[in-house]
Amino acid sequence: AVSRNYLNTKIEIIQSLALLASQPNFAANSYTAWMYSGMAVRMAQDMGLHRSISKWKMGEAEAEQRKRIWFSVYAVDRWCCAAVGRPLAICDADCDIELPQLCLEEGLDSKSKRYRMLFRNMISLSVVLGLILRQLYSPKVKSLGHDSTAIATMVSRLKTQLADWYDQIPQHCKLDDQDIARIRQAKTEPLEAELKEKIET
Numbered sequence: 001a002v003s004r005n006y007l008n009t010k011i012e013i014i015q016s017l018a019l020l021a022s023q024p025n026f027a028a029n030s031y032t033a034w035m036y037s038g039m040a041v042r043m044a045q046d047m048g049l050h051r052s053i054s055k056w057k058m059g060e061a062e063a064e065q066r067k068r069i070w071f072s073v074y075a076v077d078r079w080c081c082a083a084v085g086r087p088l089a090i091c092d093a094d095c096d097i098e099l100p101q102l103c104l105e106e107g108l109d110s111k112s113k114r115y116r117m118l119f120r121n122m123i124s125l126s127v128v129l130g131l132i133l134r135q136l137y138s139p140k141v142k143s144l145g146h147d148s149t150a151i152a153t154m155v156s157r158l159k160t161q162l163a164d165w166y167d168q169i170p171q172h173c174k175l176d177d178q179d180i181a182r183i184r185q186a187k188t189e190p191l192e193a194e195l196k197e198k199i200e201t
Contacts, residue, residue, distance in 0.1 A: 009043045014069060017043070018076050030084045037080040040073045041089040049073070050095040067100040071123045078126040081133060088130055099123065114173075121169055128161050 017040035021033045044050065049070040053063050074090055081088045100123075102116045135141060135154045144150055166174070175183075
């Protein structure tokens with residue numbers, strides 16, 4: 001059972017729920033993770049984390065924290081729902097929060113900058129994933145049939161969006177077919193240093 005503490009809307013509770021949802025080992029099953037994800041979304045919305053803060057009076061650090069927490073919850077929602085085939089909890093039309101900044105603090109080291117960039121790329125990919133789930137896998141869309149012209153048009157558009165997303169990723173972060181094949185062989189052969197760095201960063 002979920003502790004009563006998880007019924008109180010707090011930043012720390014939202015972070016905890018998002019972590020629980022993204023770590024299947026802490027959930028009884030994948031559907032429990034989906035429930036945790038939904039709770040995190042509702043609490044984040046209750047705090048207004050999904051809304052623009054451009055006109056709010058708050059420090060840059062607090063503003064950036066709100067953005068990072070929201071988009072972490074956003075990504076967890078997309079991937080949890082994709083994993084279990086359940087409806088998304090977040091509608092993009094309801095959100096106008098700005099993306100997290102890549103470099104806010106002075107003297108940020110190169111590794112931290114790469115992590116920020118990867119987070120932004122993860123957000124962008126999660127947006128496309130949400131479109132795929134809504135436009136191709138919703139019950140209403142499925143009723144059209146996979147051979148319909150409308151479905152073919154949507155698939156073509158989504159493939160273009162995925163290709164655009166992949167093209168804008170820094171080269172050192174891209175995994176090609178050979179990289180994926182080597183990762184699958186990692187159980188028997190050690191990963192090369194260059195490939196290991198790609199995965200870890």
